[in-house]
Amino acid sequence: NAGVMQNPRHLVRRRGQEARLRCSPMKGHSHVYWYRQLPEEGLKFMVYLQKENIIDESGMPKERFSAEFPKEGPSILRIQQVVRGDSAAYFCASSPFDRHEQYFGPGTRLTVT
């Protein structure tokens, strides 16, 4: 059973470009969580999704950020018009049920130049 997969592992974007981060949950998991770790800071919750639904996006910046988890395929975290402050490690985690242990992916390290 493969673990949580994220790609790309490293992503470099110039200011103003779009970044798309993908997360494939563990097999059988229908709950996905996205977290952000800014340099020298702790992890912060961004968004919680179930298949085709955003359950809680209270941690998402109001502009430029969006997330989806379609019926088929990976969850996508999309950042439009990236700025230097978006440079961070983005982790996703998945779980089979709510209130269950979460399993983390290896992260995507986004660098905005």
Place this chain on the structure above:
Amino acid sequence: KNEVEQSPQNLTAQEGEFITINCSYSVGISALHWLQQHPGGGIVSLFMLSSGKKKHGRLIATINIQEKHSSLHITASHPRDSAVYICAALNSGGGADGLTFGKGTHLIIQP
């Protein structure tokens, strides 16, 4: 909003020592995670517990719900245990299932 505090922030110990990392939180939770983040950045879930004690190999995690406190212990520590250890609270009640994280404890085990 839950506040999660960890102590110590940094800990350096000699190989073989018994290690304790503490975590306290401000509001009721349904569960608490202990995570390990390696120098390369990957995150591994060590434990999720909502009461009592769990043990896995040389790692032991305890939680006291009344005191809103949890501890992670490492017995017979080894240099490969060097990592950042993070506790994360899953809030009880309705609302977000997202975790609230402590700032982490940087552990270095010297040979």
